[in-house]
Amino acid sequence: xxxxxxxxxxxxxxxxxxxxxxxxxxxxxxxxxxxxxxxxxxxxxxxxxxxxxxxxxxxxxxxxxxxxxxxxxxxxxxxxxxxxxxxxxxxxxxxxxxxxxxxxxxxxxxxxxxxxxxxxxxxxxxxxxxxxxxxxxxxxxxxxxxxxxxxxxxxxxxxxxxxxxxxxxxxxxxxxxxxxxxxxxxxxxxxxxxxxxxxxxxxxxxxxxxxxxxxxxxxxxxxxxxxxxxxxxxxxxxxxxxxxxxxxxxxxxxxxxxxxxxxxx
Amino acid sequence: xxxxxxxxxxxxxxxxxxxxxxxxxxxxxxxxxxxxxxxxxxxxxxxxxxxxxxxxxxxxxxxxxxxxxxxxxxxxxxxxxxxxxxxxxxxxxxxxxxxxxxxxxxxxxxxxxxxxxxxxxxxxxxxxxxxxxxxxxxxxxxxxxxxxxxxxxxxxxxxxxxxxxxxxxxxxxxxxxxxxxxxxxxxxxxxxxxxxxxxxxxxxxxxxxxxxxxxxxxxxxxxxxxxxxxxxxxxxxxxxxxxxxxxxxxxxxxxxxxxxxxxxxxxxxxxxxxxxxxxxxxxxxxxxxxxxxxxxxxxxxxxxxxxxxxxxxxxxxxxxxxxxxxxxxxxxxxxxxxxxxxxxxxxxxxxxxxxxx
Amino acid sequence: xxxxxxxxxxxxxxxxxxxxxxxxxxxxxxxxxxxxxxxxxxxxxxxxxxxxxxxxxxxxxxxxxxxxxxxxxxxxxxxxxxxxxxxxxxxxxxxxxxxxxxxxxxxxxxxxxxxxxxxxxxxxxxxxxxxxxxxxxxxxxxxxxxxxxxxxxxxxxxxxxxxxxxxxxxxxxxxxxxxxxxxxxxxxxxxxxxxxxxxxxxxxxxxxxxxxxxxxxxxxxxxxxxxxxxxxxxxxxxxxxxxxxxxxxxxxxxxxxxxxxxxxxxxxxxxxxxxxxxxxxxxxxxx
Numbered sequence: 001x002x003x004x005x006x007x008x009x010x011x012x013x014x015x016x017x018x019x020x021x022x023x024x025x026x027x028x029x030x031x032x033x034x035x036x037x038x039x040x041x042x043x044x045x046x047x048x049x050x051x052x053x054x055x056x057x058x059x060x061x062x063x064x065x066x067x068x069x070x071x072x073x074x075x076x077x078x079x080x081x082x083x084x085x086x087x088x089x090x091x092x093x094x095x096x097x098x099x100x101x102x103x104x105x106x107x108x109x110x111x112x113x114x115x116x117x118x119x120x121x122x123x124x125x126x127x128x129x130x131x132x133x134x135x136x137x138x139x140x141x142x143x144x145x146x147x148x149x150x151x152x153x154x155x156x157x158x159x160x161x162x163x164x165x166x167x168x169x170x171x172x173x174x175x176x177x178x179x180x181x182x183x184x185x186x187x188x189x190x191x192x193x194x195x196x197x198x199x200x201x202x203x204x205x206x207x208x209x210x211x212x213x214x215x216x217x218x219x220x221x222x223x224x225x226x227x228x229x230x231x232x233x234x235x236x237x238x239x240x241x242x243x244x245x246x247x248x249x250x251x252x253x254x255x256x257x258x259x260x261x262x263x264x265x
Numbered sequence: 266x267x268x269x270x271x272x273x274x275x276x277x278x279x280x281x282x283x284x285x286x287x288x289x290x291x292x293x294x295x296x297x298x299x300x301x302x303x304x305x306x307x308x309x310x311x312x313x314x315x316x317x318x319x320x321x322x323x324x325x326x327x328x329x330x331x332x333x334x335x336x337x338x339x340x341x342x343x344x345x346x347x348x349x350x351x352x353x354x355x356x357x358x359x360x361x362x363x364x365x366x367x368x369x370x371x372x373x374x375x376x377x378x379x380x381x382x383x384x385x386x387x388x389x390x391x392x393x394x395x396x397x398x399x400x401x402x403x404x405x406x407x408x409x410x411x412x413x414x415x416x417x418x419x420x421x422x423x424x425x426x427x428x429x430x431x432x433x434x435x436x437x438x439x440x441x442x443x444x445x446x447x448x449x450x451x452x453x454x455x456x457x458x459x460x461x462x463x464x465x466x467x468x469x470x471x472x473x474x475x476x477x478x479x480x481x482x483x484x485x486x487x488x489x490x491x492x493x494x495x496x497x498x499x500x501x502x503x504x505x506x507x508x509x510x511x512x513x514x515x516x517x518x519x520x521x522x523x524x525x526x527x528x529x530x531x532x533x534x535x536x537x538x539x540x541x542x543x544x545x546x547x548x549x550x551x552x553x554x555x556x557x558x559x560x561x562x563x564x565x566x567x568x569x570x571x572x573x574x575x576x577x578x579x580x581x582x583x584x585x586x587x588x589x590x591x592x593x594x595x596x597x598x599x600x601x602x603x604x605x606x607x608x609x610x611x612x613x614x615x616x617x618x619x620x621x622x
Numbered sequence: 623x624x625x626x627x628x629x630x631x632x633x634x635x636x637x638x639x640x641x642x643x644x645x646x647x648x649x650x651x652x653x654x655x656x657x658x659x660x661x662x663x664x665x666x667x668x669x670x671x672x673x674x675x676x677x678x679x680x681x682x683x684x685x686x687x688x689x690x691x692x693x694x695x696x697x698x699x700x701x702x703x704x705x706x707x708x709x710x711x712x713x714x715x716x717x718x719x720x721x722x723x724x725x726x727x728x729x730x731x732x733x734x735x736x737x738x739x740x741x742x743x744x745x746x747x748x749x750x751x752x753x754x755x756x757x758x759x760x761x762x763x764x765x766x767x768x769x770x771x772x773x774x775x776x777x778x779x780x781x782x783x784x785x786x787x788x789x790x791x792x793x794x795x796x797x798x799x800x801x802x803x804x805x806x807x808x809x810x811x812x813x814x815x816x817x818x819x820x821x822x823x824x825x826x827x828x829x830x831x832x833x834x835x836x837x838x839x840x841x842x843x844x845x846x847x848x849x850x851x852x853x854x855x856x857x858x859x860x861x862x863x864x865x866x867x868x869x870x871x872x873x874x875x876x877x878x879x880x881x882x883x884x885x886x887x888x889x890x891x892x893x894x895x896x897x898x899x900x901x902x903x904x905x906x907x908x909x
Contacts, residue, residue: 007711011790012725015783018744019728021751022736025743037754079636086633091624098634105645107892109844111865112885115872116648139644142637202735202847207873217735221851231743238736245731253720323806344812356807358821373812417811 019242025235033231048236058237061216064130065199066244068213071134073194076141077149077187084149085175089158099150102143110203113139118207128210136208137198144197145190152186185255192252199244216241267334267425267458269297269320274329276315282327289315291482293329297426297460302452304473305462308505312482313462317428320460321348333425349418349427353434355410357417359403363394366402367416374421388416391454392447408440412447419455426458433468445471466506478502494548495607500614503546509574509585512552516545516610523610526580528559531605534620541613547603549574552586554593555602559584563597577601655882673883682867683884687891690843690864696778697785697842702835704782705789710823712790714798723794726787738851741780766853770860777849777861781842789834796830797823832903839899843892864888 025033026048027041052058086092087099117136118127126132160182164174180187206218220237274293282288290312297303305313318324320331322343330339338346358366367385376384389395392412397405402413411432418427429448433441449472452459461472469476470490478485478493478501486498497503503511514525518539523530525545532545554575561577561584575586577599584601593599610617656673658666677683712722729737747753747765756764766773800822808818846865849855855862855870862870868888872881 004711005713007708008722011708011786012722015726015729015787017751018740018783021744022740033749037749037751037758039751075640079640082633083637086630089624090627090630090633092626092628092630095630098638102637102641104893105641107840107844107896108645109846109865109868109885109888109892111844111846111868111872112652112889113644113648114869115878115881116651117644118873119651120647135640136644138640142641146637196731200731200733202733202851203869217733220739221735234739235743238732238739241733241736242728242731246728249724249727249731253724321810323809343806343810348810350807350810352803352807354801354803356803360821360825369813370811373814373817414807417807 022235022242023239025231026239028232028235030230030232045232048232049240051233052236052240058216058219061214061219061237062240064209064213065205065215065217065241068130068133068137068205068215069195069198071130072137072141072198073191075134076138076145076194077191080142080145080149080190081175081180081187084146084153085179087146087150088153089161099146102146106140106143108139110140110201114203114207117204121208127208128212128214130213132208133205133213133215134198136204137201140201141194141197144193148190148193149183149186152183152189156182188252188255192248195248196245268299269426269458270332270335271295271297271316271320272330272332274316274319274326274331276312276319276324276326276328288327289482290319290326293484295477295484295487297458300456300458302449302472302474303458303460304469304476305460305479306464306466306469306476306505307479308464311479313464313479314430315482316479317350317430317460317462320426321350321428322346323350347421347423347425349421349424351411351414351418351427351429351432353431355407355414355435357402357405357410357413360401362399362401363389363405363413364398366413367420370417370421384420384422388420391419391451392416408436408444411436411444415448415451419451419457424457426460429459429461429463431463432461433463433465441468448472466508470506478505480505496609496616497546498616500544500546500611503548507548507550509549509587511546511548512584513611514545514547514582514584516543518543518610525559526582528579530603530608532608532610532618533606534618536610537617537619538612543617544611544614545608546611546616547608549585549587551604551607552584553602553604554586554588555600558600558602560598560600563593563595563599566592566595575599652882652885655878656886659879669879673879674887677880677883677887683887685859686862686864686867689860689862693777693845693863694839694842697781698835698838700778700782701786701789701838702831705786705834706793706827706831708786708790709793709797710819712794723791726790729784730787734847735851737780737784738848741776741783741848741852745776767857770857773853773857773861777852780848780852781845784848785838785841788837792830792834793827796827800826828903832900835903836896836899840892840896843895 024039024041027044027046028038029043029045029047032038032041032043087095113136121127121132121136126135156179160178161174164178169178202215202217202221205215206221209215209218216237220234271293274290274295275288276290277288279287285291293316305316307313315324319326322338322341322345326339330337332338333346343350358369361369364385367388368381371381371384385398386395389398392415394409394412394416397409402410405413415427415429415432418424433444436444445468448459448461452472461469463469470493474489475487476490476493477487478499480499480501486493486502488496488498493502493506497506497511500511500513504513516523516525516530518536521529523532523536523543523545530545559579561579563575564578564583565576567574567576573588573592575588575592577584577586579601586601606620657669657671659669659672660666713719732740742750744750745753745764745766747757753764756762763769764772766776804822805818808822813821844865845863846869849861849863850866850869853861855866859867865888868881868884871877871884875881
């Protein structure tokens, strides 16, 4: 048993190494970085972070990202709920085909949609808006949310619905007051995955935005190429993007393993 | 087959146990005879599963030793004790066929193929699963799966003891009796020491030659089903066995003898010991309606079919009686007579009367 | 039991509209472009299947496709066994379990460009932690901007770092759902650790492994951001995977026809292989 625990420990060390390096870099001046190698920051500085917190181009990147990610999560989960309910409770014409088609969208290479989305969203006047990115991400997140929620809903016996009708609940009231609390773990998992995929995606987010809704990811890539490797600043920006993810995982830490199995274990 | 000796066994699940409450098993000294069919009977939490796991080696006891035929096996792991265990739910290897499942324990021990084929055929015939031998185990019904679990336990002929941990839990009620009789039959054929753990008295009483009754980590009584029924050593045994269980009535010991609700009671024999909480025990089967006896009022009558169970209130005490034939109506006044040779005094739960010479 | 109810379509309507808007319209556009040629000013000429032929014949496409298959193959044979091994070696309960799971999940929640940037600065030959270690401490020449092999090793390692935890988490969830009695019975049956894995753990892991392998196949086959930020597809085009090539053609050169044809071929391959994987892995259940 003792020897075996070495494996997860080594793995976690491996995972933390690049992250440590990123954080260490963020506290160094670009001068120190370029002048040579140092394991710890020789001249510890908060300058990089100061720039990010004071320069609107930077901090608006974070705010924009959070806005469209939240928008997307809310929209995806909200429309996925009734759909998942339908798939889990009813048989209807074309239901299997529809479900399968939804899943194929999750399989699509984002690169295929880069140009078409650019044209599509420009043509409806949504280019460079948070809504555009939120809606675009729906392509991948809605099928995922429906699949997750359907899995969790399958675990709720139909008797619950029937009892509610017998007790005189109208459907909306039943859904909100009785059904939703029963599957709240599933809603949490679905929201988590929607957040996750929307937060990490770059290609579409960058393609559909220019200035107003520019996500932090795009701001960072611009810096990398144009300003000529402001590594310290880049590292600080990167470090800050890890924080929302860490917070979200912390909140779902007790459900993580089960959640990743999406209720299908 | 082996004789199993449990000596000074105590077990606690806590790392630093303080008092007796911290021990799941309080003090067990027990001999299981070679080839016997035993039942370990008791309510949930009495320690029977703990005891079973200690015998099989899945648990190492905090104190005490276990001997198989005199040899100390306390520190041996399960696969070196030559035991077999059947669990509450069927534990089979889904991806293998029935044949491969039965052969598995033998293959792991490097037994020759010819012997394996022979044994598997033998066991399959005994369990009546020959037609399923090449079916994938995952396709079987739960009762057949449980049979295969048992088969895997019996296929090794050097098994010291076969243990069953509530094996009929997931079986459909109407198939339970079938498996129960099959088990009894198996025991008679194989003559291995078998220990059957259960909280169901019917299963215990039909399977076992000797029943070990446990409560709160202690052995309360060991005996044949008849002995347990006719002469319970402990109120728990009396109450747990039999349906309905034995009447346990608060009693007073006085100068003139033992009384219940002020009425004198004739016991089976001399009273032993003194002090403690006194209770009179008598099974409803030995309580009858009479012209004289304890006066009471009928509270409830239940018709069980072959007989009726009458519940009467004598003062504040409720007494049950098994009645054949016509029963009085609710609320009626009756007199209850106790058969003296089945009436006993219990002190703090333990029997306190002796049968006279 | 599901009841038949055509009104269920109202429930799925919002989903249908949103996904169709995002999927059908672009796909139609793509199909449209894939069979036409344009020289600007919205004037189009019918090309039939010319673009498809051109793409399928082009060495550039075949090379990118080959690289993509190689990449996905390497990813799968490294990440899946590695993930299972790590999951097997984790304790089944206790205080450390949530700590482990949380730390392991972290790489998956980092924006993909940050992953690429992180590995970029990590592997810089003289000033990055790994770069320095390799070149100066271990004396192994390592520069992914110059050496294609180094670039490949780096993108593979980066993806292993990024996504193995998905396999770990899924496998772990499957493993902890196995009741103790199975392990006890195996002990009594004298089964070796390998047999326990083969006959008890692996069968129970089938569902979650199917999900894991499918997801890893799809996502690694479609990967874009991380390798692009890390190597830009280089040195040269040695790490130009399919998506990277497609985006170069579509957004870089604005070659609508070829890009569209390539998109459709790409999508079709993903669907086909995913379907193959899925059928192969679930065929036992049909028995």
